[in-house]
Amino acid sequence: MTQYSTDYTIDELVVCSLAREIRDGEFVAQGGGTALGIVSVLLARLTHAPNLKYNYLSSVDPLFDNIGPGHSPDSVRGTALQRNMTIDGMVSMCIRGKIDVFSTMPAQIDRYGNVNVSLIGDHQQPQTRFPGGYGITDWFLYANRVYAYLPKHTRRAFVEKVDYITGQGHIAGETNGRQRLGIPGQGPQRVVTNLGIMGFDEDTHAMRMDSVHPGVTQDEIEANTGFELIVGSDLQETEPPTVEQVDLIRNRIDPMGLRKHRFDL
Amino acid sequence: MTAKLMTLEEATQLIPDGSSVGIASPSVGPVALVPMALIREIVRQRKRDLDLYTPIMGLEGDLLIGAGCLKAVQAFAFRIIGQAVPPNFRRASIEGTITTREESEFSVTLGLLAGSMGVQFIPLHGYQNDHLQHHPEWHQFTSPVDGQEMVTITAITPDVAIVHVPKSDPEGNAKLGDTNDLNVMAAFSAPAMVRGAKRVILTAEEIVTNEEIRATPDETSILYHDVDAVVHVPHGAHPFGVTGYYEPDLEHFEEYLKAANTPESFEEYLKHFVNEPTDASAYLELVGVRA
Secondary structure, eight states: OOBSSSSOHHHHHHHHHHHOOOOOTOEEEOHHHHHHHHHHHHHHHHHOTTTTTETTEESSSSOOOEEEEEEEEHHHHHSSSBOOOOOHHHHHHHTOOOOOEEOOOSSEETTTTTTEEEEEOOOOEEEEESSTTTTHHHHHHHEEEEEEEEEEEEEEBOOSSSSSSSSSOOOTTTTTHHHHHTOOOOOOEEEEEEEEEEEEOOOTTTTEEEOTTTTOHHHHHHHTOOSSEEEEEEEEOOOOHHHHHHHHHHIIOOTOOOGTTTTOO | OOOOOOOHHHHHSSSSSOOOOEEEOOSSSOOOOOHHHHHHHHHTTTTSSEEEOSSSHHHHHHHHTTTTEEEEEEEEEEEEEEOOOOOOHHHHHTTTTTTEEEEEEEEHHHHHHHHHOSSSSEEOOOOOOOOGOTTTTOOOOOOOEEEEEEEEEEOOOOEEEEEEEEOOOOOTTTTOGGGGGSSSTTHHHHHHHHHHHEEEEEEEEEOOHHHHHSGGGGHHHHHHHSEEEEEOTTTTTSSSBBBTTBBOOOHHHHHHHTTSHHHHHHHHIIIIIIIIEEEEEEEHHHTTOOO
16 A cells, blocks of 8 residues: 655655656666756656666766765766766767656746747847756657656746747647657657646647646646646546655655755745 | 967967857866966957857856957857856847857767768758757758758868867877866867867967877877967966866856956956956966966
Protein backbone atom coordinates (compact mmCIF):
# COMPACT_ATOMS: atom_id res chain seq x y z
CA MET A 1 0.00 0.00 0.00
CA THR A 2 1.54 3.26 -1.14
CA GLN A 3 1.77 5.87 1.59
CA TYR A 4 1.26 9.36 0.24
CA SER A 5 2.81 12.39 1.84
CA THR A 6 0.47 14.88 3.45
CA ASP A 7 2.99 17.69 3.93
CA TYR A 8 4.71 17.87 0.55
CA THR A 9 5.48 21.24 -1.07
CA ILE A 10 4.71 22.19 -4.69
CA ASP A 11 8.33 21.89 -5.83
CA GLU A 12 8.35 18.34 -4.48
CA LEU A 13 5.17 17.50 -6.38
CA VAL A 14 6.79 18.80 -9.59
CA VAL A 15 10.00 16.84 -8.91
CA CYS A 16 7.99 13.62 -8.42
CA SER A 17 5.82 14.23 -11.48
CA LEU A 18 8.92 14.66 -13.66
CA ALA A 19 10.69 11.68 -12.07
CA ARG A 20 7.69 9.44 -12.85
CA GLU A 21 8.08 10.20 -16.56
CA ILE A 22 11.56 8.63 -16.62
CA ARG A 23 11.57 4.89 -17.33
CA ASP A 24 14.16 2.47 -16.05
CA GLY A 25 17.15 2.05 -18.35
CA GLU A 26 16.64 5.34 -20.19
CA PHE A 27 19.27 8.00 -20.92
CA VAL A 28 18.43 11.49 -19.63
CA ALA A 29 20.09 14.71 -20.77
CA GLN A 30 20.15 17.03 -17.77
CA GLY A 31 21.16 20.67 -18.05
CA GLY A 32 22.80 22.40 -15.13
CA GLY A 33 20.49 25.41 -15.38
CA THR A 34 18.12 24.62 -12.51
CA ALA A 35 18.52 22.23 -9.60
CA LEU A 36 14.99 20.87 -9.85
CA GLY A 37 15.77 18.87 -12.97
CA ILE A 38 18.74 17.01 -11.51
CA VAL A 39 16.77 16.34 -8.31
CA SER A 40 14.07 14.59 -10.37
CA VAL A 41 16.69 12.48 -12.18
CA LEU A 42 18.40 11.43 -8.95
CA LEU A 43 14.99 10.63 -7.41
CA ALA A 44 14.04 8.41 -10.36
CA ARG A 45 17.36 6.59 -10.05
CA LEU A 46 16.96 6.03 -6.32
CA THR A 47 13.42 4.68 -6.75
CA HIS A 48 11.88 3.10 -9.87
CA ALA A 49 14.69 3.60 -12.40
CA PRO A 50 17.96 2.29 -10.89
CA ASN A 51 19.42 1.64 -14.36
CA LEU A 52 18.89 5.08 -15.85
CA LYS A 53 21.97 6.87 -17.15
CA TYR A 54 22.37 10.59 -17.74
CA ASN A 55 24.72 13.36 -18.56
CA TYR A 56 25.24 16.30 -16.27
CA LEU A 57 27.83 19.09 -16.06
CA SER A 58 29.33 17.73 -19.29
CA SER A 59 30.15 14.36 -17.75
CA VAL A 60 28.48 11.06 -18.60
CA ASP A 61 26.65 9.19 -15.85
CA PRO A 62 28.38 10.44 -12.71
CA LEU A 63 27.75 8.37 -9.58
CA PHE A 64 26.39 10.73 -6.97
CA ASP A 65 23.07 10.90 -5.20
CA ASN A 66 22.76 14.37 -3.76
CA ILE A 67 23.33 18.06 -4.33
CA GLY A 68 23.90 18.76 -0.66
CA PRO A 69 26.97 20.28 1.01
CA GLY A 70 30.21 19.11 -0.61
CA HIS A 71 28.56 18.69 -4.02
CA SER A 72 30.73 20.33 -6.68
CA PRO A 73 31.53 19.86 -10.35
CA ASP A 74 34.74 18.07 -9.37
CA SER A 75 33.03 15.75 -6.89
CA VAL A 76 30.44 14.88 -9.52
CA ARG A 77 32.62 14.52 -12.57
CA GLY A 78 35.30 12.43 -10.88
CA THR A 79 32.94 9.44 -10.74
CA ALA A 80 31.59 9.55 -14.29
CA LEU A 81 31.83 7.04 -17.12
CA GLN A 82 33.41 9.90 -19.08
CA ARG A 83 34.61 13.00 -17.28
CA ASN A 84 34.36 15.62 -19.98
CA MET A 85 32.24 14.91 -23.01
CA THR A 86 32.92 17.89 -25.22
CA ILE A 87 30.17 19.58 -27.18
CA ASP A 88 30.81 17.65 -30.40
CA GLY A 89 30.31 14.42 -28.46
CA MET A 90 27.03 15.73 -27.06
CA VAL A 91 25.82 16.74 -30.52
CA SER A 92 26.74 13.33 -31.89
CA MET A 93 24.98 11.50 -29.06
CA CYS A 94 21.84 13.55 -29.39
CA ILE A 95 21.41 13.74 -33.18
CA ARG A 96 21.89 9.97 -33.42
CA GLY A 97 18.98 9.44 -31.04
CA LYS A 98 20.74 8.31 -27.86
CA ILE A 99 18.84 10.70 -25.58
CA ASP A 100 15.46 9.52 -24.30
CA VAL A 101 14.42 12.34 -21.99
CA PHE A 102 15.11 16.06 -21.53
CA SER A 103 13.33 18.58 -19.33
CA THR A 104 13.58 22.34 -19.02
CA MET A 105 11.96 25.41 -17.42
CA PRO A 106 10.86 27.86 -20.15
CA ALA A 107 9.64 31.42 -19.70
CA GLN A 108 6.77 30.94 -22.18
CA ILE A 109 5.03 27.97 -23.76
CA ASP A 110 2.23 27.87 -26.31
CA ARG A 111 -0.63 25.54 -27.28
CA TYR A 112 1.66 23.30 -29.36
CA GLY A 113 4.52 23.18 -26.87
CA ASN A 114 6.83 25.68 -28.56
CA VAL A 115 9.00 27.15 -25.81
CA ASN A 116 10.71 30.51 -25.37
CA VAL A 117 13.77 31.08 -23.21
CA SER A 118 15.20 33.90 -25.34
CA LEU A 119 13.34 37.18 -24.90
CA ILE A 120 10.01 38.91 -24.37
CA GLY A 121 8.79 41.35 -26.98
CA ASP A 122 10.24 42.33 -30.32
CA HIS A 123 13.23 40.25 -31.45
CA GLN A 124 15.56 43.16 -32.19
CA GLN A 125 14.28 45.43 -29.45
CA PRO A 126 12.92 43.20 -26.69
CA GLN A 127 11.36 44.33 -23.43
CA THR A 128 13.21 41.60 -21.57
CA ARG A 129 16.33 39.75 -22.60
CA PHE A 130 16.97 36.28 -21.10
CA PRO A 131 20.33 34.45 -21.05
CA GLY A 132 19.49 32.49 -24.20
CA GLY A 133 18.66 28.96 -25.17
CA TYR A 134 21.96 27.00 -24.86
CA GLY A 135 20.97 23.53 -26.16
CA ILE A 136 17.23 23.79 -25.60
CA THR A 137 16.66 24.29 -29.33
CA ASP A 138 18.55 21.08 -30.02
CA TRP A 139 17.17 18.86 -27.28
CA PHE A 140 13.63 19.84 -28.35
CA LEU A 141 14.44 18.47 -31.80
CA TYR A 142 16.55 15.44 -31.10
CA ALA A 143 15.80 14.12 -27.61
CA ASN A 144 13.04 11.55 -27.90
CA ARG A 145 10.69 12.93 -25.23
CA VAL A 146 10.87 16.41 -23.75
CA TYR A 147 9.16 17.90 -20.70
CA ALA A 148 8.65 21.44 -19.52
CA TYR A 149 8.05 22.66 -16.00
CA LEU A 150 6.95 26.09 -14.88
CA PRO A 151 6.83 27.33 -11.30
CA LYS A 152 3.98 29.76 -12.01
CA HIS A 153 1.12 28.75 -14.29
CA THR A 154 -0.03 32.15 -15.59
CA ARG A 155 -1.47 33.74 -18.73
CA ARG A 156 1.88 35.46 -19.24
CA ALA A 157 3.62 32.07 -19.43
CA PHE A 158 0.92 30.07 -21.24
CA VAL A 159 0.40 32.12 -24.39
CA GLU A 160 -1.30 31.61 -27.74
CA LYS A 161 2.01 32.27 -29.52
CA VAL A 162 5.42 32.50 -27.88
CA ASP A 163 7.38 35.69 -28.58
CA TYR A 164 10.39 33.68 -29.77
CA ILE A 165 10.48 29.99 -30.67
CA THR A 166 13.68 28.79 -28.98
CA GLY A 167 12.57 25.17 -28.81
CA GLN A 168 10.17 23.72 -31.37
CA GLY A 169 7.08 21.92 -30.17
CA HIS A 170 4.52 20.20 -32.35
CA ILE A 171 3.37 21.38 -35.76
CA ALA A 172 -0.06 23.02 -35.45
CA GLY A 173 -2.82 20.65 -36.45
CA GLU A 174 -0.54 18.17 -38.18
CA THR A 175 -0.53 14.68 -36.70
CA ASN A 176 2.79 13.75 -38.31
CA GLY A 177 4.23 17.24 -38.73
CA ARG A 178 7.48 16.57 -36.92
CA GLN A 179 8.09 13.43 -38.96
CA ARG A 180 7.39 15.40 -42.16
CA LEU A 181 10.10 17.86 -41.18
CA GLY A 182 12.49 15.04 -40.39
CA ILE A 183 12.54 15.78 -36.67
CA PRO A 184 13.45 12.55 -34.89
CA GLY A 185 12.22 13.41 -31.38
CA GLN A 186 8.56 13.06 -30.48
CA GLY A 187 8.52 16.54 -28.96
CA PRO A 188 6.94 17.83 -25.77
CA GLN A 189 5.05 15.19 -23.82
CA ARG A 190 3.98 16.89 -20.62
CA VAL A 191 4.06 20.29 -19.00
CA VAL A 192 4.15 20.26 -15.21
CA THR A 193 3.23 23.43 -13.33
CA ASN A 194 2.28 24.54 -9.84
CA LEU A 195 -1.37 23.89 -10.78
CA GLY A 196 -1.47 20.73 -12.84
CA ILE A 197 -0.06 18.52 -15.56
CA MET A 198 -0.81 19.15 -19.24
CA GLY A 199 -0.30 16.74 -22.11
CA PHE A 200 -0.87 17.03 -25.85
CA ASP A 201 -3.68 15.58 -27.97
CA GLU A 202 -2.41 12.61 -30.01
CA ASP A 203 -3.95 13.87 -33.30
CA THR A 204 -3.90 17.66 -33.21
CA HIS A 205 -1.05 17.96 -30.67
CA ALA A 206 -2.91 20.83 -28.99
CA MET A 207 -2.30 21.11 -25.26
CA ARG A 208 -4.65 19.17 -23.02
CA MET A 209 -5.27 19.30 -19.28
CA ASP A 210 -4.43 15.84 -17.96
CA SER A 211 -4.46 16.25 -14.22
CA VAL A 212 -5.19 18.86 -11.59
CA HIS A 213 -3.04 19.03 -8.47
CA PRO A 214 -4.78 18.31 -5.16
CA GLY A 215 -6.55 21.46 -3.97
CA VAL A 216 -6.56 23.08 -7.43
CA THR A 217 -9.62 23.31 -9.69
CA GLN A 218 -10.04 22.90 -13.43
CA ASP A 219 -11.39 26.47 -13.57
CA GLU A 220 -8.28 27.79 -11.90
CA ILE A 221 -6.06 26.23 -14.56
CA GLU A 222 -8.27 27.47 -17.39
CA ALA A 223 -8.33 30.98 -15.94
CA ASN A 224 -4.52 31.05 -15.83
CA THR A 225 -3.96 29.77 -19.37
CA GLY A 226 -3.87 32.22 -22.28
CA PHE A 227 -5.49 29.82 -24.75
CA GLU A 228 -8.20 27.19 -24.68
CA LEU A 229 -7.01 23.89 -23.26
CA ILE A 230 -8.52 20.58 -24.30
CA VAL A 231 -10.00 18.94 -21.22
CA GLY A 232 -9.75 15.17 -21.37
CA SER A 233 -12.76 13.03 -20.47
CA ASP A 234 -10.60 11.31 -17.87
CA LEU A 235 -9.25 14.41 -16.14
CA GLN A 236 -7.60 13.22 -12.95
CA GLU A 237 -6.15 14.49 -9.74
CA THR A 238 -2.34 14.48 -9.83
CA GLU A 239 -0.79 11.63 -7.86
CA PRO A 240 0.84 13.20 -4.80
CA PRO A 241 4.42 12.42 -3.77
CA THR A 242 4.86 9.38 -1.57
CA VAL A 243 6.31 9.54 1.92
CA GLU A 244 9.40 7.74 0.58
CA GLN A 245 9.88 10.24 -2.27
CA VAL A 246 9.57 13.26 0.01
CA ASP A 247 12.00 11.73 2.49
CA LEU A 248 14.56 11.08 -0.26
CA ILE A 249 14.22 14.59 -1.69
CA ARG A 250 14.49 16.41 1.64
CA ASN A 251 16.94 14.28 3.55
CA ARG A 252 19.16 12.77 0.92
CA ILE A 253 19.08 14.38 -2.53
CA ASP A 254 18.54 18.08 -1.84
CA PRO A 255 18.82 18.92 1.86
CA MET A 256 19.56 22.59 1.07
CA GLY A 257 16.33 23.02 -0.92
CA LEU A 258 18.02 24.20 -4.14
CA ARG A 259 15.07 22.76 -6.11
CA LYS A 260 12.86 25.56 -4.77
CA HIS A 261 14.52 28.16 -7.02
CA ARG A 262 11.71 30.23 -8.59
CA PHE A 263 9.08 28.08 -6.84
CA ASP A 264 9.48 30.06 -3.62
CA LEU A 265 8.80 33.51 -5.05
CA MET B 1 60.67 29.94 -39.59
CA THR B 2 58.74 33.16 -39.42
CA ALA B 3 58.57 34.70 -35.98
CA LYS B 4 55.15 36.10 -35.29
CA LEU B 5 55.90 37.67 -31.95
CA MET B 6 54.49 41.16 -31.65
CA THR B 7 53.04 43.59 -29.15
CA LEU B 8 49.35 43.82 -28.23
CA GLU B 9 49.23 47.15 -30.02
CA GLU B 10 50.62 45.65 -33.23
CA ALA B 11 48.44 42.54 -33.10
CA THR B 12 45.28 44.62 -32.62
CA GLN B 13 46.07 46.44 -35.85
CA LEU B 14 45.33 43.14 -37.61
CA ILE B 15 41.66 43.74 -36.74
CA PRO B 16 40.19 46.39 -39.07
CA ASP B 17 36.93 48.16 -38.20
CA GLY B 18 33.97 46.11 -39.42
CA SER B 19 35.74 42.75 -39.00
CA SER B 20 34.09 39.64 -37.67
CA VAL B 21 35.96 38.59 -34.55
CA GLY B 22 35.66 35.15 -32.99
CA ILE B 23 36.45 34.37 -29.37
CA ALA B 24 37.68 30.83 -29.77
CA SER B 25 37.56 29.87 -26.10
CA PRO B 26 34.41 31.26 -24.50
CA SER B 27 33.72 31.80 -20.84
CA VAL B 28 31.28 29.42 -19.22
CA GLY B 29 32.62 29.88 -15.73
CA PRO B 30 35.35 32.16 -14.37
CA VAL B 31 38.19 29.87 -15.47
CA ALA B 32 38.52 30.40 -19.21
CA LEU B 33 41.09 31.18 -21.89
CA VAL B 34 39.60 34.54 -22.81
CA PRO B 35 42.17 37.00 -24.24
CA MET B 36 41.13 39.89 -22.02
CA ALA B 37 44.28 41.98 -22.44
CA LEU B 38 43.74 41.92 -26.21
CA ILE B 39 40.08 42.82 -25.76
CA ARG B 40 41.04 45.81 -23.62
CA GLU B 41 43.49 46.87 -26.36
CA ILE B 42 40.66 46.61 -28.94
CA VAL B 43 38.72 49.04 -26.78
CA ARG B 44 41.74 51.36 -26.38
CA GLN B 45 42.22 51.44 -30.16
CA ARG B 46 38.52 52.34 -30.53
CA LYS B 47 37.67 49.61 -32.99
CA ARG B 48 34.17 50.02 -34.38
CA ASP B 49 31.42 47.93 -36.02
CA LEU B 50 32.92 44.60 -35.07
CA ASP B 51 30.75 41.49 -35.41
CA LEU B 52 31.43 39.17 -32.48
CA TYR B 53 31.21 35.39 -32.79
CA THR B 54 31.39 33.55 -29.51
CA PRO B 55 29.50 30.48 -28.33
CA ILE B 56 28.75 32.06 -24.95
CA MET B 57 28.99 35.81 -24.54
CA GLY B 58 30.19 36.91 -21.12
CA LEU B 59 32.11 39.81 -19.60
CA GLU B 60 34.45 40.11 -22.59
CA GLY B 61 31.62 40.71 -25.08
CA ASP B 62 29.79 42.94 -22.65
CA LEU B 63 32.90 45.12 -22.29
CA LEU B 64 33.11 45.48 -26.07
CA ILE B 65 29.40 46.37 -26.30
CA GLY B 66 29.66 48.92 -23.49
CA ALA B 67 32.68 50.51 -25.17
CA GLY B 68 30.79 50.84 -28.46
CA CYS B 69 32.99 48.43 -30.43
CA LEU B 70 30.29 45.98 -31.60
CA LYS B 71 27.49 46.22 -34.10
CA ALA B 72 26.39 42.59 -33.78
CA VAL B 73 26.87 39.46 -31.69
CA GLN B 74 26.22 35.80 -32.39
CA ALA B 75 26.01 33.32 -29.49
CA PHE B 76 23.81 30.66 -27.92
CA ALA B 77 23.96 32.17 -24.45
CA PHE B 78 24.54 35.56 -22.87
CA ARG B 79 25.76 35.27 -19.31
CA ILE B 80 28.54 36.51 -17.08
CA ILE B 81 30.20 33.48 -15.45
CA GLY B 82 27.02 31.46 -15.60
CA GLN B 83 24.93 34.03 -13.78
CA ALA B 84 23.78 37.48 -14.77
CA VAL B 85 22.63 38.56 -18.22
CA PRO B 86 25.45 40.94 -19.20
CA PRO B 87 24.28 44.48 -18.29
CA ASN B 88 25.59 46.39 -21.33
CA PHE B 89 24.19 43.67 -23.61
CA ARG B 90 20.83 43.85 -21.86
CA ARG B 91 20.71 47.62 -22.23
CA ALA B 92 21.82 47.59 -25.88
CA SER B 93 19.24 44.87 -26.66
CA ILE B 94 16.38 46.81 -25.13
CA GLU B 95 17.52 50.02 -26.85
CA GLY B 96 17.90 48.15 -30.14
CA THR B 97 21.51 49.26 -30.64
CA ILE B 98 23.00 45.77 -31.03
CA THR B 99 22.01 43.13 -33.57
CA THR B 100 21.71 39.75 -31.87
CA ARG B 101 21.88 36.51 -33.79
CA GLU B 102 20.97 33.92 -31.21
CA GLU B 103 21.61 30.33 -32.17
CA SER B 104 21.95 27.01 -30.38
CA GLU B 105 24.70 24.77 -29.06
CA PHE B 106 24.36 22.43 -32.03
CA SER B 107 24.40 25.13 -34.69
CA VAL B 108 27.52 26.70 -33.14
CA THR B 109 29.17 23.31 -32.96
CA LEU B 110 28.31 22.31 -36.52
CA GLY B 111 29.20 25.77 -37.85
CA LEU B 112 32.61 25.58 -36.18
CA LEU B 113 33.09 22.00 -37.33
CA ALA B 114 32.30 23.01 -40.93
CA GLY B 115 34.72 25.95 -40.67
CA SER B 116 37.46 23.77 -39.24
CA MET B 117 36.98 21.18 -41.97
CA GLY B 118 37.00 23.76 -44.74
CA VAL B 119 33.52 22.80 -46.00
CA GLN B 120 30.77 25.36 -46.68
CA PHE B 121 28.14 23.96 -44.36
CA ILE B 122 26.78 20.98 -42.50
CA PRO B 123 23.09 20.25 -43.13
CA LEU B 124 20.69 19.92 -40.22
CA HIS B 125 17.18 18.54 -40.49
CA GLY B 126 14.10 19.91 -38.76
CA TYR B 127 15.70 23.19 -37.66
CA GLN B 128 12.68 25.52 -38.01
CA ASN B 129 12.86 27.76 -34.92
CA ASP B 130 13.07 31.55 -34.69
CA HIS B 131 16.88 31.55 -34.84
CA LEU B 132 16.46 30.96 -38.59
CA GLN B 133 15.09 34.42 -39.35
CA HIS B 134 18.18 36.06 -37.84
CA HIS B 135 20.72 34.02 -39.80
CA PRO B 136 20.70 35.05 -43.47
CA GLU B 137 23.73 32.80 -43.95
CA TRP B 138 21.58 29.73 -43.28
CA HIS B 139 19.63 28.51 -46.32
CA GLN B 140 16.80 26.02 -46.51
CA PHE B 141 17.12 23.34 -49.16
CA THR B 142 15.79 19.93 -50.08
CA SER B 143 18.24 17.10 -49.59
CA PRO B 144 19.08 15.41 -52.88
CA VAL B 145 19.61 12.20 -50.88
CA ASP B 146 16.13 11.68 -49.48
CA GLY B 147 14.04 14.76 -50.28
CA GLN B 148 14.13 15.98 -46.68
CA GLU B 149 13.88 19.71 -45.92
CA MET B 150 17.17 20.86 -44.43
CA VAL B 151 19.02 23.95 -43.31
CA THR B 152 22.63 24.72 -44.12
CA ILE B 153 24.47 25.41 -40.89
CA THR B 154 27.02 27.57 -42.63
CA ALA B 155 30.68 27.45 -41.65
CA ILE B 156 31.77 29.92 -38.97
CA THR B 157 34.91 31.52 -40.40
CA PRO B 158 35.57 34.82 -38.63
CA ASP B 159 37.96 37.35 -40.13
CA VAL B 160 40.02 37.10 -36.94
CA ALA B 161 39.93 34.51 -34.16
CA ILE B 162 41.47 35.44 -30.84
CA VAL B 163 42.42 33.09 -28.04
CA HIS B 164 44.53 33.12 -24.90
CA VAL B 165 46.74 30.06 -24.41
CA PRO B 166 48.97 28.91 -21.56
CA LYS B 167 51.94 28.22 -23.84
CA SER B 168 52.96 29.05 -27.38
CA ASP B 169 56.25 29.04 -29.20
CA PRO B 170 57.20 32.07 -31.34
CA GLU B 171 55.69 30.40 -34.42
CA GLY B 172 52.29 29.76 -32.84
CA ASN B 173 52.50 26.09 -31.93
CA ALA B 174 50.43 26.19 -28.79
CA LYS B 175 49.01 24.21 -25.88
CA LEU B 176 45.63 24.79 -24.28
CA GLY B 177 46.50 23.06 -21.01
CA ASP B 178 44.40 20.29 -19.51
CA THR B 179 41.36 20.13 -21.76
CA ASN B 180 39.48 18.43 -18.93
CA ASP B 181 39.71 21.73 -17.11
CA LEU B 182 38.42 23.67 -20.06
CA ASN B 183 34.69 23.93 -20.37
CA VAL B 184 32.74 21.56 -22.60
CA MET B 185 32.49 24.20 -25.31
CA ALA B 186 36.01 25.62 -25.22
CA ALA B 187 37.81 22.28 -25.47
CA PHE B 188 36.11 21.86 -28.85
CA SER B 189 35.73 25.42 -30.06
CA ALA B 190 39.25 26.73 -29.45
CA PRO B 191 41.06 24.46 -31.93
CA ALA B 192 38.05 24.39 -34.29
CA MET B 193 37.66 28.17 -34.58
CA VAL B 194 41.40 28.65 -34.96
CA ARG B 195 41.30 26.33 -37.97
CA GLY B 196 38.29 28.05 -39.54
CA ALA B 197 39.27 31.68 -39.05
CA LYS B 198 40.98 33.74 -41.73
CA ARG B 199 43.47 35.19 -39.23
CA VAL B 200 44.44 34.10 -35.74
CA ILE B 201 45.93 36.07 -32.87
CA LEU B 202 47.21 34.15 -29.84
CA THR B 203 48.00 35.76 -26.55
CA ALA B 204 50.08 33.51 -24.32
CA GLU B 205 50.95 33.27 -20.64
CA GLU B 206 54.37 31.96 -21.62
CA ILE B 207 56.39 31.95 -24.77
CA VAL B 208 58.30 28.68 -24.84
CA THR B 209 60.85 27.27 -27.22
CA ASN B 210 60.00 25.01 -30.10
CA GLU B 211 61.91 22.27 -28.25
CA GLU B 212 59.61 22.61 -25.28
CA ILE B 213 56.54 22.23 -27.52
CA ARG B 214 58.08 19.06 -28.92
CA ALA B 215 58.79 17.69 -25.44
CA THR B 216 55.04 17.15 -24.77
CA PRO B 217 53.61 16.65 -28.27
CA ASP B 218 50.38 15.06 -27.00
CA GLU B 219 49.35 18.42 -25.58
CA THR B 220 49.75 20.51 -28.74
CA SER B 221 46.34 21.75 -29.88
CA ILE B 222 47.11 24.66 -32.19
CA LEU B 223 49.60 24.55 -35.06
CA TYR B 224 51.78 27.31 -36.47
CA HIS B 225 50.24 27.35 -39.96
CA ASP B 226 46.94 28.65 -38.56
CA VAL B 227 48.51 31.44 -36.51
CA ASP B 228 49.40 34.97 -37.61
CA ALA B 229 50.37 36.69 -34.38
CA VAL B 230 51.69 35.62 -31.00
CA VAL B 231 51.70 38.07 -28.09
CA HIS B 232 53.31 37.42 -24.72
CA VAL B 233 50.82 38.56 -22.07
CA PRO B 234 51.24 37.16 -18.56
CA HIS B 235 47.92 37.24 -16.70
CA GLY B 236 46.37 37.98 -20.07
CA ALA B 237 42.99 36.47 -19.12
CA HIS B 238 42.42 38.57 -15.99
CA PRO B 239 39.80 38.66 -14.42
CA PHE B 240 39.34 35.11 -15.72
CA GLY B 241 41.57 32.44 -14.20
CA VAL B 242 43.88 30.11 -16.10
CA THR B 243 44.43 26.57 -14.79
CA GLY B 244 47.97 26.10 -13.50
CA TYR B 245 48.67 29.86 -13.49
CA TYR B 246 46.20 31.90 -11.45
CA GLU B 247 42.75 31.86 -9.92
CA PRO B 248 39.93 34.01 -11.28
CA ASP B 249 39.50 37.43 -9.67
CA LEU B 250 35.89 37.05 -8.54
CA GLU B 251 35.92 40.43 -6.81
CA HIS B 252 36.69 42.05 -10.12
CA PHE B 253 33.70 40.32 -11.72
CA GLU B 254 31.52 41.78 -8.97
CA GLU B 255 33.06 45.19 -9.50
CA TYR B 256 32.44 44.90 -13.24
CA LEU B 257 28.79 43.90 -12.80
CA LYS B 258 28.20 46.79 -10.45
CA ALA B 259 29.90 49.27 -12.76
CA ALA B 260 28.10 48.03 -15.88
CA ASN B 261 24.72 48.64 -14.26
CA THR B 262 24.53 52.20 -15.52
CA PRO B 263 26.19 53.84 -18.55
CA GLU B 264 27.72 56.50 -16.26
CA SER B 265 29.41 54.08 -13.87
CA PHE B 266 30.54 51.96 -16.81
CA GLU B 267 32.22 55.01 -18.37
CA GLU B 268 34.16 55.35 -15.13
CA TYR B 269 35.12 51.67 -15.27
CA LEU B 270 36.35 52.02 -18.85
CA LYS B 271 38.36 55.09 -18.00
CA HIS B 272 39.91 53.58 -14.88
CA PHE B 273 40.61 50.01 -16.02
CA VAL B 274 40.92 50.23 -19.80
CA ASN B 275 41.86 53.63 -21.13
CA GLU B 276 44.07 55.09 -18.40
CA PRO B 277 46.52 52.17 -17.89
CA THR B 278 49.25 52.78 -20.44
CA ASP B 279 49.82 49.09 -21.14
CA ALA B 280 49.03 45.55 -19.96
CA SER B 281 51.49 45.69 -17.07
CA ALA B 282 50.07 49.01 -15.86
CA TYR B 283 46.67 47.32 -15.82
CA LEU B 284 47.99 44.42 -13.77
CA GLU B 285 49.54 46.80 -11.28
CA LEU B 286 46.19 48.57 -11.03
CA VAL B 287 44.26 45.38 -10.27
CA GLY B 288 46.91 44.26 -7.81
CA VAL B 289 48.54 41.44 -9.74
CA ARG B 290 52.30 40.98 -9.82
CA ALA B 291 53.18 39.47 -13.17
